[in-house]
Amino acid sequence: MRGLRPLRAPAALVALLGALLLLGGPSAYAHSALKDATPGPGAKAAPGTDAVSLTFGPLKSGTTPKIGLTGPDGAAVAVGRPVTAGGSVVCAAVTPLVTGVHTLTYTVTSADGDTSSSAFQFEVAEVAEPAAVPSGCQGLSLSAPAGDDGSGTILGLGRTTALIVLAVAAAAVGGGVLTARAMRRAPSSRRKGAAL
Incomplete structure (x- = not known):
């Protein structure tokens, strides 16, 4: 009989955990x-x-x-x-x-x-x-x-693709404007240097 005593505590713990799982089950399932x-x-x-x-x-x-x-x-x-x-x-x-x-x-x-x-x-x-x-x-x-x-698209393209295309186009136009300005200024600065 002495050998059964140590098993009582773990068996009770297992039974308690099982009962908690069963009682907690329906609320978790909800x-x-x-x-x-x-x-x-x-x-x-x-x-x-x-x-x-x-x-x-x-x-x-x-x-x-x-x-x-x-x-x-x-x-x-x-x-x-x-x-x-x-x-x-x-x-x-x-x-x-x-x-x-x-x-x-x-x-x-x-x-x-x-x-x-x-x-x-x-x-x-x-x-x-x-x-x-x-x-x-x-x-x-x-x-x-x-x-x-069509409100989910821009220019018939998906929103992300269209925004990338527009950003690249804006960068290209901006770069072209800066290049044109630089070219217009270059000849006038040469003339000033020649006159000195």
């Missing part, structure tokens, strides 16, 4: 982790896909989830205002997607008030099946992505 997505992490979608759907645990009523999307060139893809359906499905219209790897970011508030953010990537490829409205989003009125009217 946080809204991503359960499903269309297109989902690592999935392939068809070119022209124009809506995304994310399914979570229960979300806090009255909050608006945030969804961001980056295209294969690193430029932001326009996303419409997200709509929540059934308390856990978030849908948003996006500018029709082009081939390449896209990164989707999201921020949601769970029913218990905790906010969680994360991101995942998916690929748009020619081999994928034709784009369809995700089932959780069918029948919803999704607002058009901001920038579909």
Whole structure:
């Protein structure tokens, strides 16, 4: 019987830890982790896909989830205002997607008030099946992505590319103006030197 006494303390500790885990489990589960997505992490979608759907645990009523999307060139893809359906499905219209790897970011508030953010990537490829409205989003009125009217582009180029092109053009024009001024001043300074 003496040999069993030292085992009582560790056994009680293990039982206590197990009870704490079981009691703490439901509150941790209440946080809204991503359960499903269309297109989902690592999935392939068809070119022209124009809506995304994310399914979570229960979300806090009255909050608006945030969804961001980056295209294969690193430029932001326009996303419409997200709509929540059934308390856990978030849908948003996006500018029709082009081939390449896209990164989707999201921020949601769970029913218990905790906010969680994360991101995942998916690929748009020619081999994928034709784009369809995700089932959780069918029948919803999704607002058009901001920038579909061209406001997300400058001179028909993505915002980042256009800004680089404009900066290079401005530097070239500025350099040309300085060169022209320097050339105009050069002959007059020679004349002054010759007259002395």
